[in-house]
Amino acid sequence: MTDVVKDKKIVAVKGTSLWKDGLRRLKHRKFAMVCLVIILAYFAVTAFVYVAEFFNWQIRAVMWTEEVGPSYQPPDVKYVFGTDIFGQSVLRKTIYGAKTSITVALCASLISILIGVPLGAIAGYFRGVVDEIIVWIYSTLSSIPYILLILAFAVVLRDRTLFGFRLTGMVTVYLAIGLTSWVGICRLIRGEIIKHKDREYVLAARSYGSSNARIIFKQLLPNVFHLVIIDFSLRFVSFIHAEVILSFLGLGEADKPSWGAMINDARIELARGVWWQMAAATVAIFFISLALNIFGDALRDSLDPKLRMQ
Amino acid sequence: MGENNEILLSVKGLSTHFYTEQGKAKAVQQVGFSIKKGKTFALVGESGCGKSVTALSIMKLVPYPPGKIVSGEIIFRGKDLRSLSGKQMRQIRGDRIAMIFQEPMTSLNPVFTVGNQIIEVLKLHQKKTSAQARADAIEVLDKVGIADPAQRVDEYPHQMSGGMRQRVMIAMAVSCEPDLLIADEPTTALDVTIQAQILDLMDGLQKQNNMSIFLITHDLGVVAERADDVAVMYASGIVETADAKTLFAEPLHPYTQGLLKSLPSLGFKGQRLNTIAGSVANPLDFPKGCKFHPRCPLGITDRRCQSKEPELKEVSDGHFVACFKAAGYEE
Numbered sequence: 040m041t042d043v044v045k046d047k048k049i050v051a052v053k054g055t056s057l058w059k060d061g062l063r064r065l066k067h068r069k070f071a072m073v074c075l076v077i078i079l080a081y082f083a084v085t086a087f088v089y090v091a092e093f094f095n096w097q098i099r100a101v102m103w104t105e106e107v108g109p110s111y112q113p114p115d116v117k118y119v120f121g122t123d124i125f126g127q128s129v130l131r132k133t134i135y136g137a138k139t140s141i142t143v144a145l146c147a148s149l150i151s152i153l154i155g156v157p158l159g160a161i162a163g164y165f166r167g168v169v170d171e172i173i174v175w176i177y178s179t180l181s182s183i184p185y186i187l188l189i190l191a192f193a194v195v196l197r198d199r200t201l202f203g204f205r206l207t208g209m210v211t212v213y214l215a216i217g218l219t220s221w222v223g224i225c226r227l228i229r230g231e232i233i234k235h236k237d238r239e240y241v242l243a244a245r246s247y248g249s250s251n252a253r254i255i256f257k258q259l260l261p262n263v264f265h266l267v268i269i270d271f272s273l274r275f276v277s278f279i280h281a282e283v284i285l286s287f288l289g290l291g292e293a294d295k296p297s298w299g300a301m302i303n304d305a306r307i308e309l310a311r312g313v314w315w316q317m318a319a320a321t322v323a324i325f326f327i328s329l330a331l332n333i334f335g336d337a338l339r340d341s342l343d344p345k346l347r348m349q
Numbered sequence: 350m351g352e353n354n355e356i357l358l359s360v361k362g363l364s365t366h367f368y369t370e371q372g373k374a375k376a377v378q379q380v381g382f383s384i385k386k387g388k389t390f391a392l393v394g395e396s397g398c399g400k401s402v403t404a405l406s407i408m409k410l411v412p413y414p415p416g417k418i419v420s421g422e423i424i425f426r427g428k429d430l431r432s433l434s435g436k437q438m439r440q441i442r443g444d445r446i447a448m449i450f451q452e453p454m455t456s457l458n459p460v461f462t463v464g465n466q467i468i469e470v471l472k473l474h475q476k477k478t479s480a481q482a483r484a485d486a487i488e489v490l491d492k493v494g495i496a497d498p499a500q501r502v503d504e505y506p507h508q509m510s511g512g513m514r515q516r517v518m519i520a521m522a523v524s525c526e527p528d529l530l531i532a533d534e535p536t537t538a539l540d541v542t543i544q545a546q547i548l549d550l551m552d553g554l555q556k557q558n559n560m561s562i563f564l565i566t567h568d569l570g571v572v573a574e575r576a577d578d579v580a581v582m583y584a585s586g587i588v589e590t591a592d593a594k595t596l597f598a599e600p601l602h603p604y605t606q607g608l609l610k611s612l613p614s615l616g617f618k619g620q621r622l623n624t625i626a627g628s629v630a631n632p633l634d635f636p637k638g639c640k641f642h643p644r645c646p647l648g649i650t651d652r653r654c655q656s657k658e659p660e661l662k663e664v665s666d667g668h669f670v671a672c673f674k675a676a677g678y679e680e
Contacts, residue, residue, distance in 0.1 A: 239455040245410055246450075247443030247470045247521060250435075257469070261460045 061265065064341035071337030077330035081137055088138040103131040103296055111308075114315050121315035123304065132296035133319045139286075139297035140324075143213045144278035148271055150217025155224035156267055160255050162225070163232030173229075177222040188219045189281060193290045209292050216281045224270050231263040265342040272335035276328045283324065298324055357528055357561045358407070359383035363421030365399075365406045367632075368414065374632040376402040376416070378585040381661070384529065384578075389555065389562040391572040391593070393608070394582035395629050400565045403582070404531050407563070408448060409438050426528065444474040447522035451534040453514035457506040463490070463517045464502035467524055474525045485524065493520040494550055512543035516550065523554050530555075531563045536571070548575055569612055573597055581605045584630040584640040587661060591668040601664060601675040603647050639672070647674055 065071060091101040099105075104127065112122040120129035162173035180188070192215035199206050206214065235241070236259060244258045279298075285291045286299025298320040305317035365377040377399045384390040392400050405411045406418050409430060423430040425446065430438065442448075450456045458466060467486040471477055477485065483502070490498035493516045506514055515535065522530055532551065536544035548571065555562055566572060572579055573593065580590035581604065589602040600606045607625040627644035630636060636643050638655040645654070653659075653673050661669045664677035672678060 239450055239452050240458045242410065243448075243450060243456045243518070243521075244458070244469075245442070246408055246448040248439040248441070248473050249469075250439055253473075258458055262458070 058265070058342075061338075061342040065337060068337045068341070071334050074330035074334040074337070077326060078334060081141060081327050081330075084134055084137045085141040088135060100131060100134055103127055103135045105131075107131075111311075111313050113313075120319040121313075123316055124308075129301075129316050129319045132301060132316075133298070133323050135296050136298040136301060136320065137323065139209060139292055139295065140279045140282050140299075140327075143209060143216065143282040144275050146213035147216035147220065147278045147281070148275055150213065151221035151224060151274070152267060152271065154217070155221030156228050156260070158221070159225040159228030160232050160260060163229040164236055164251070164255050164259065166233075170229075173225070177225055180219065181222045185219070186284065189215050189285065190288065190290065192219055193285055197290065212282055212285050212291050215285070215290075216278055220274070220278070220281075223274065224267065227266055227270060228263060231266060232259055235259050235262055269335060269339045269342060272331060272338055276331045276335075279324065279327060283320075355386040356383045357386045357426065358563075359422075359424045360403075360407065361422045361424070363403065363406055363423065364419045365402050365411055365416060366419050367416045369633075372633050375585050375635070376632055377406060380421070380582075380585075380587055382578075382580050382587060382590060384561050384563055386528075386561055387555065387559040388577040389564055389575055390578045390580070391564045391566060391576035392580050392582055393566060393569060393572055395567060397629055397632070398582045399585045399632070400567075400582055401533050404448070404533050404563065404565055407531065408442060408446060409433075410442075440474070443470055443522075443527070444525045445527050446529045446531065447525070447527040448531040448533065449515070449518045449522050449535050451537050453511050453518055453538060456518055457514055459506055462503050462505055463509070463520075466517070467502075467521050470521050470524050486520075489520045489524045490517070492554070493517070493523070494546075495520070511539055512546065515539060515543075515547055519547070519550060519554070523558070523560070526558050527560060529561045529563060531565070533565045534567070535564075536568070537566075544571075551575075569608060581608070584635060585632060586640065586671070587669075588641065588672070589668075589670045590661070595665075595668050601668070601670040601677075602641075602672045603645050603674070604641050607646060641672075 088101050090096075091098050106126040107128045108118055108122050108126050110122060110124045110126045112118050112126070114121040114129075118128060118130075120133060123129055123132070158173050158177075162170040193211055196206050196211045196214055198211075204210075232255075241254055241258060244254050249258065282291060282297065283299035283302065286297045287303045289303065291297055291299050301316050301320040305313070305320070308314075308316060359381075360383070361381045363377055363380045364375065367374040367376055380399075380403055382390065382392075392403065394400050402411060402416070405416075407423055407425075407430070409418070409423075411418060418431065421431070425441070430441070433441070457463065461469075464483065464486050467489060468479070468482040471482040471485055475482075487498045487502050490502060495501050495513060495516055501509075501513075506517070509517065515538075519535075530551070535551070536547050539547060551562060552575065554560060564571070564576060576593045578590070579593050579596045580587045581596075581602065582588070583604050589596065589600065589605045596605065597609065600609055604625070607623070610623040611625065613622055625644055626646070630640050630643075638653070638657055639645070639659055642654040651673050659671045659673050659678070661671040662678060663669050664675060670678060
């Protein structure tokens, strides 16, 4: 017996069958795959901007501060998206804005998942007083109008020093969004855990000596984690929008371009017939929103067993 | 194996109550029995009589709230499990006392391979590297009769049949070579041919590891074949206990007699099966006196039946019964 075992290499932990199955389904959805490519392209642009900034590469695409021509040059072959008041290329600003938006959405998502998932799991698993406290907190949070809440957080957090770390533009934005938007995922996970925790495999896990923490994190969460991914992909869009709104209201990154800031600039420009800065930002937002929504829906269709069709 | 009467687990005066909205349900009342090392002890009774709660009480897994062990001792290898902390108890569960459940279809976590689930148990209780644990998992799968264990170890529960899943459950339970295996109706959800295989497997493992088995069942056929000692449970309490041979040869309690009579047997063609009249007593509202008296076929001629609950008393060597009318029962 042991000889057989020795011969066989120890295989790394493979993905779950739910995932394998779901991804197989996903691959058959052509349109969803196109959307995935679009999403990955946005991420690639973001990564590229980071790398270029880090190594201080003098590449034209990321040198948004450079004056490329006269101010308010309409789009043509030379200036693809035209120029702004300082003669800076709107195309380069749009590219740089991807970095801001995607970073904010990613960080805010991570913050909201890190808060919402454990809280939801704890509330659903232990019920009782713990559950009531957590439900009370998120009910209170969700009863406050969302934009107002984000604004309040952003204003309060702005330029504060937290653990010796100064909260500047972008950090404020994703903290504000992350800290206010964990309610949805928390509620979702709580409900799923309540459903799962009385299943026999949980009792079985307890019968062979698993602790509560181990049951939550090693037995229950893997069973509901696909929902976190689905929720993440659908919520990502709303975080991009939130960043745009905050920047538009002047609470975002002050001195670097972002799609929100570009739309904010366009407020004055539009009266003078300068539409291209607005258009560039809108088109950028439009494609990632559309791609994420379609991809998120496809992901849900293929991963959520309840919606799964043969 | 020889005559070995060393006692592994003894339960004394165990009572477990559930505090529900309708009132207090006394699911287990003053239950006592002992399990000998290397032997099979069977607990028989109808659905809802408190068998499973007894098992969960031993593991200290009664869901609280609403359930709670209110009194009694559970002495396992000289230690009272009730006095142990949660952490100490977790070290015993799965390592010294393991449990298998009725529903093999739902007792395995659907998102992990069976190998990973066995490895999880091994890693909880033994200091092993992943490679060792994996090798052990394959070995234990082989031990429980899963063909091609080196391949099966990477399969998911949904790829296996009910019988195979129950084998995997048994593999998880015996992976740390426990002293006591609690089997809560392990074959109820399986079809008859698989039942025999699973029971044979448990017998084999018992002999190999000198493991005791606490078998919970309502199948008297299984008890007759496999058990060394039997206790019959009715309405939260044990009404009769003896070694299997004695119990089947001379059942003393009218409930036990009724159960045995209601078994179909060969050469019994054309006749109706015997039944026990009435239905199981409601644990929220037990009848006064002997809990079985409203259904008792002997009639209620004795006034004590209605007013006083008979205690479990020894009527002959190792044969205990709780019935005023049983032969040899003296108050």
